[in-house]
Structures are given as structure tokens and as C-alpha cells.
Amino acid sequence: MSTEVQQAQGNRKNSKGSRRRIRRRLILAALWTSVLAIIVVACTAWIGFKANIMRTELQAATTLLPEMKAQIAANDTAAAAVSVEKLIGHTQAAREAGNDPLWKSVSALPWIGPNMQAASEVATSADDVARLGAAPLVKAFQSLNWKTLAPTPSGIDLSPLRTAAPKVQAAAHVVRESSKRLHNIETGNLLPQIAEPLISAREELATLSQGLDSAADAASLAPTMLGADAPRHYLLLMQNNAESRATGGIPGALAVLTLDKGHMTLESQTSAGALGPFDPPVPIDAEQKAIYSARIGKFMQDVNLTPDFATTAATAHSMWEKRTGERLDGVLSVDPVALSFMLEATGPVQIADPAIRKIGSGLPPKLTKENVVRTLLSDVYSAVEDPDRQDVYFSGAAKEIFSTVSSGKADPKGLIDAIAKGVDERRILLWSASHSEQATVGKYKLGGLISGPNVAPAQFGVYFNDGTGAKMDFWVKRTVEVAKDCTRDGYREVTLRVTSTNTAPADAATSLPGYVTGGKAFGVPEGTVQTNIVSYGPVQSNIDTVVKDGVKIPFAAQRHSQRSVGTSTISLAPGESATLEFNFGHIVQHSQPEIVVTPTVQSVKDVLLPPLAAPCE
Structure with missing residues (x-):
């Protein structure tokens, strides 16, 4: 092969x-x-x-x-x-x-x-x-x-x-x-x-x-804080919403609330007027002094012209110590609307003290959730002419309610809900003289702070301070809403619309007591309500303009803890209304606006209206 x-x-x-x-x-x-x-x-x-x-x-x-x-x-x-x-x-x-x-x-x-x-x-x-x-x-x-x-x-x-x-x-x-x-x-x-x-x-x-x-x-x-280890003593400010202040109302009636293992007693009841003026005034930081004047540190009645409750409470605490020599553990504030919440849990409260019954002989013998606000903020001025006796009645009524709460007659769950509601509407406020306790309290609505890391970034505020020197705010109805919320050139613009109406009767000048109308004490006609409206923007914002009923008006522009502050004054005769628009610009925060308002006689939910959110023009 x-x-x-x-x-x-x-x-x-x-x-x-x-x-x-x-x-x-x-x-x-x-x-x-x-x-x-x-x-x-x-x-x-x-x-x-x-x-x-x-x-x-x-x-x-x-x-x-x-x-x-x-x-x-x-x-x-x-x-x-x-x-x-x-x-x-x-x-x-x-x-x-x-x-x-x-x-x-x-x-x-x-x-x-x-x-x-x-x-x-x-x-x-x-x-x-x-x-x-x-x-x-x-x-x-x-x-x-x-x-x-x-x-x-x-x-x-x-x-x-x-x-x-x-x-x-x-x-x-x-x-x-x-x-x-x-x-x-x-x-x-x-x-x-x-x-x-x-x-x-x-x-x-x-x-x-x-x-x-x-x-x-x-x-x-x-x-x-409830006295588990040792009795605690707090100055109780009973805010009267009939004469508005930024945190609620004038603290006309005062008392010392003692808590001993949770048991409550009211002692040392007096009035703000009885403490008299403080000369020299208690020192206030320069920013708040510029906005609200030195009156904050001079009169107990004016300690809450500022919406910052820490300032209010620290000042009131210092005033009490100066006058009485007693250093308390903190300051607690409540208003009659918060008391009405508590009465939902306790049921009607009988005025048992004969002296208080005698002072309020023309007033209801029982306080209920339905009548307590009107009784304390309106009817008492018709039934009791002497302002000092009015404060005594106010303090006595509050003592009866606190005594009933302390007696154990309240529905436990209902009482806790009532207190929570009062805190949520900023009608119950607390300040502790202990720095460590206050650091915790200040994290929540209960502390009533207007600045700090725990305040919402896009928080706005609308606060009311009476300029009448009277008790006419019982008759004023208010609404607050976001009228504009838009962005221009990378910055946010927000307009807050505040509408106020004097619902007092047309003949208020003669039909209401002089103590209620003010008797022209500050040059304000009887029946007319004069209010200083203070609006806060977020940190670093500017207050650009204030418009009243469609017309730009002069206003005071200041700053408080890096927040812009605009102040304007309105006067309303019976039946009159006025609308102020506070226009804020250069806002860097883009989160949902949170509006804080002075708690008034009205429910907060009736004051705060849904935002309109109009676009930039």
C-alpha cells in the first residue's frame, strides 16, 4: 500500500x-x-x-x-x-x-x-x-x-x-x-x-x-414631675382668652399647684395685678424686647405677649420668686377651654366653696363642659363688677375643677384624652426649672417653643395680643389660612391670610360692662376691639409686605431667633371684619407649612382653614 x-x-x-x-x-x-x-x-x-x-x-x-x-x-x-x-x-x-x-x-x-x-x-x-x-x-x-x-x-x-x-x-x-x-x-x-x-x-x-x-x-x-420622689410645686397661670395674649390669654389668676405622688392641691391663689409692676423689669432678650417692649418683664399680665412659652414661664417664675421668695419647680399654664375638655371627663362640677358661690351668685351653680367657657370669659363680668373679685371667682372655679379631677371622679381614659387634646391645641403648656427636664419638655408642643431643632422647619405662626385693655376677645372670631404657596427663582413664597370679625352686639358700648369694653382706657372706643397681630415665618425667611383688605399697609418687620416677624394692628367696631395678608418670601424650606396660632375661645380646627395654595402670579 x-x-x-x-x-x-x-x-x-x-x-x-x-x-x-x-x-x-x-x-x-x-x-x-x-x-x-x-x-x-x-x-x-x-x-x-x-x-x-x-x-x-x-x-x-x-x-x-x-x-x-x-x-x-x-x-x-x-x-x-x-x-x-x-x-x-x-x-x-x-x-x-x-x-x-x-x-x-x-x-x-x-x-x-x-x-x-x-x-x-x-x-x-x-x-x-x-x-x-x-x-x-x-x-x-x-x-x-x-x-x-x-x-x-x-x-x-x-x-x-x-x-x-x-x-x-x-x-x-x-x-x-x-x-x-x-x-x-x-x-x-x-x-x-x-x-x-x-x-x-x-x-x-x-x-x-x-x-x-x-x-x-x-x-x-x-x-x-408628678412628685413621685418629692413634692413638686408649679406656678399655675390661668390664661383668660377674653383678653388675648400670644400664648392664649392674660394670666390674670395665679396659684401654686402642688403635686405630691400625683395628688394635686391648689395653694397661694392670687392675681397678676396683686404682684404689681417690677422695677427694674425682669431682663428679656433684646430681640423680644424690641418686638414686645419691656412690658414682658414689668407686668405679670404681659409675660405672654411673646409666643415663646419658655420666655413667658422663666419670666413669671422669676417674678414669683422676687415677690414671694419662693422658688418653684416650674410653670404650668391652662385656659378655660382646656378646663372644658377636663369637664368632659369629670362631668359637672358643683361650686362648693360658699365664698365663691357668694361672689358668683348670679352665675351657674354647676360648671359643665357646655357653660364653663362662657361663664369664665363672659358672664362673670356681668355678674361680678369688681375686677379683683372676678379673679377670685376665676381662681375658685379652677380650684373646684382641679379638686374634682384630683378626687378620682373623672373617667381615667377620658381625662388623659382631655389633657392630650389641651396639649395638642397648645392650651396646656409646661416649663421646668430643671435644665435637663426642660430639654425634654421643649421637644414637644407642651413646651410651647418657637425656635430650636424641634420646631418644624416650615413653621409659621399667627399670634394675637389685645390692644384694647379689655375683655372683648370673647366676641372676636378669626380664621387663618395659607392663601398662596408657590416657588419663584428657587425660593418659596407663602401668604398667610388672617381674617378677624367683631361679633359683639351693635350696642356693645352700652350693653356690655365697662370692664369688658375697656371704657376707652387706651383710647379705643367702647365696643371696638384693637388687636396686635404678629406673624412669624420660618428661619431665614423675609416678611415682604402686609396687605389689609387688598391695600398694602405699613408694618413692623423684625426678627426673633432667625425667624422673620411682621406686626400690624387692626381695630374693629361691632360687626366689622378685616383681612390681613402677611407675605413671606426667600423661604428655603420646602416641606409642608405648619401653622401655629394663638388658642382662642374658638376651637383651633375652626380657626385653621384648609390651604388655598394659589400659584405665583
Whole structure:
């Protein structure tokens, strides 16, 4: 056989071998591809299965929350405990799904990985909140009882609240940290199916965190401030809304409120007028002195011309110490509308003191939630001519209400709700002479501050100070609204519209007592109401113009704690109305405006109208 033939045969054999090897490789590749495809499909199915578990369990947990809140509100601790166990079961299942080894491995991949990591974080946070937040809270709640938190003739049993405080603080810490963890997740590149629930969870946790922080602070401070360790003594300012001041009304009647293990007593009742003027005045910072004059530090009746309750309280505290030599633990302020809230919980209160009954012989023998405001802010001036006796009656009525509250006759849950409503409308304000306590109190509406890190960035204020020297504000009806909210050249512009109406009878000059009309004491005609309206913008804003009934008018422009302040004065005869528009510009804050107003005889919800939000022209 020739060499060529042999070579050809060898080539044919090699060719067949190569084709066989190629076929084997192709078969092997196809096999591995099939196996890989099966693995990918299986992994995808497994991940989808785990994702479905997470979604289903978290949805189930979410549906339990309203039910659990209702159970807590109804004081059904047994049902709440069952609900929280169910909640933990759901969140734990979701967390376990997110901790699956395959899930964690795939979470390291680009694009899909961050979405899976975010889902795991949501499940982990939900479980932390359920196990370390909700469960301890429900246990703490079980140790409390509304009845134990309400005053009784022997005081308040504060030990359960003090025992619950660490649990509430721990729960608040867990929720706060979980909230921070979710806020650290970048949502820009996440799938909508992941980003939207994550953003929703952030909002829910942020709201829950604020509530728990408040509860933790209250549980920590309340026992001490209610006299659990030693009696506490507070100067009680009873604000009279018939003569408006920025924080509510003139503090004509004063008393010392003593709290001893939760038991309340009113002592040292007197009037602001009895303290007399202070010369030299109590020092006031230069900004507020420029806006409100030195009267804040000269007369107890004017300590709350400023809307900053910390200034009001510190000044009143200093005045009381100068006149009496008594250094108190703080200052508490209430108004008759807040007292009406309390009367919803106590029911009618009989005027038992014979001396007070004699002074108010023409007034109702019982104070109710329906008649207390009119009695204290209007009818007393017709029935009692002497201003000093009016203050005595006012103080005596307040003492009867506080005594009834302290006697334990009030519905416990109703009383707590009444106090909460009074705080929410800024009708109940508190200041502590202890710097550490005040640092906590000042974080909330209860502190009545107008500046600081705890004041809303886009907070506006509208405050009323009587310029009549009378009690005519009982007859004034007011509304406040955002008339314009727009952006121009990167800065926000906001217009606050304030409308005031004097609803006094046309013959007010003769039909109302001289003490109510003022008797022209400050040159204001009888029946006319003169009001200094002060409006605050946010930090760094400017007050540009003030418009009265469509016409620009002069106004005073100042600053208080970096906030712009505009002041204008209106005078209204019976039946007259006036509208002021305060135009603020150069506002850098872009969050929703929050408006704070002086609490008046009206409900705050009737004063604050929905925003009109007109566009920039």
C-alpha cells in the first residue's frame, strides 16, 4: 500500500475521531446547559418562592397592626398579647425567607442584588420591631391600667409607669434604629415593586418612632414631675382668652399647684395685678424686647405677649420668686377651654366653696363642659363688677375643677384624652426649672417653643395680643389660612391670610360692662376691639409686605431667633371684619407649612382653614 493511501486512511480515521469527540463535547455541553438551566430555573423558582413568602407574611403582619392598635385603645391587653404573638410569627417567617443562603448569595449580584438586599432589610426591620418593640410594649401595657394613671384622693400610683419606662425606652430605641437602617438604603436604582413598599415602611417607622420617643420621654419624666420622689410645686397661670395674649390669654389668676405622688392641691391663689409692676423689669432678650417692649418683664399680665412659652414661664417664675421668695419647680399654664375638655371627663362640677358661690351668685351653680367657657370669659363680668373679685371667682372655679379631677371622679381614659387634646391645641403648656427636664419638655408642643431643632422647619405662626385693655376677645372670631404657596427663582413664597370679625352686639358700648369694653382706657372706643397681630415665618425667611383688605399697609418687620416677624394692628367696631395678608418670601424650606396660632375661645380646627395654595402670579 502506498504511502499516500495509508496517509489518506489515517486522515479518515482522525476525521472520524474528531467528529466523535466534537459530538461528545456537544452532547456534554448540551447536558451541562440543560443542568445549568434546570439549576437556574430551580433557583429562580426557589427565590420566587421565598419572595412570595416574604410578601405574604409582611402583608399579613401589616393587616394585624390596626387590629392591635384598636385592642390597645380599648384596654384589651389579652387580645393585644395574642395579636403581637401572631405578628411575630409573620415577621419571623419573612425574616427567615430573607436569610435563606441562596437568597443571600444572589443578593451579592449586581442589579438584582440591591433589590433583594432591600427586601431583606425590610423583613429584618419588621421582625426587630415586632419582637423587640411591639412585644415589650404590650407587656408594659399589660402592667399599666388607665385607672392607676388617673388621680385619686390618695394620689396616683406611679410605680407601674416607672416600671414600664425601661421597656418603652428599649422599644423606642429598636424602632429608631430600624428606621435609620431603612433610611440608609438608596432607593434610586431599586425596582418599583421594592422601592414603594420600602418608602412606605420608612414613613410608618418614622411615625411610630416619633410616637414611641414621646411615650418614652413621658414615662421617664412623668413620675418625677408628678412628685413621685418629692413634692413638686408649679406656678399655675390661668390664661383668660377674653383678653388675648400670644400664648392664649392674660394670666390674670395665679396659684401654686402642688403635686405630691400625683395628688394635686391648689395653694397661694392670687392675681397678676396683686404682684404689681417690677422695677427694674425682669431682663428679656433684646430681640423680644424690641418686638414686645419691656412690658414682658414689668407686668405679670404681659409675660405672654411673646409666643415663646419658655420666655413667658422663666419670666413669671422669676417674678414669683422676687415677690414671694419662693422658688418653684416650674410653670404650668391652662385656659378655660382646656378646663372644658377636663369637664368632659369629670362631668359637672358643683361650686362648693360658699365664698365663691357668694361672689358668683348670679352665675351657674354647676360648671359643665357646655357653660364653663362662657361663664369664665363672659358672664362673670356681668355678674361680678369688681375686677379683683372676678379673679377670685376665676381662681375658685379652677380650684373646684382641679379638686374634682384630683378626687378620682373623672373617667381615667377620658381625662388623659382631655389633657392630650389641651396639649395638642397648645392650651396646656409646661416649663421646668430643671435644665435637663426642660430639654425634654421643649421637644414637644407642651413646651410651647418657637425656635430650636424641634420646631418644624416650615413653621409659621399667627399670634394675637389685645390692644384694647379689655375683655372683648370673647366676641372676636378669626380664621387663618395659607392663601398662596408657590416657588419663584428657587425660593418659596407663602401668604398667610388672617381674617378677624367683631361679633359683639351693635350696642356693645352700652350693653356690655365697662370692664369688658375697656371704657376707652387706651383710647379705643367702647365696643371696638384693637388687636396686635404678629406673624412669624420660618428661619431665614423675609416678611415682604402686609396687605389689609387688598391695600398694602405699613408694618413692623423684625426678627426673633432667625425667624422673620411682621406686626400690624387692626381695630374693629361691632360687626366689622378685616383681612390681613402677611407675605413671606426667600423661604428655603420646602416641606409642608405648619401653622401655629394663638388658642382662642374658638376651637383651633375652626380657626385653621384648609390651604388655598394659589400659584405665583
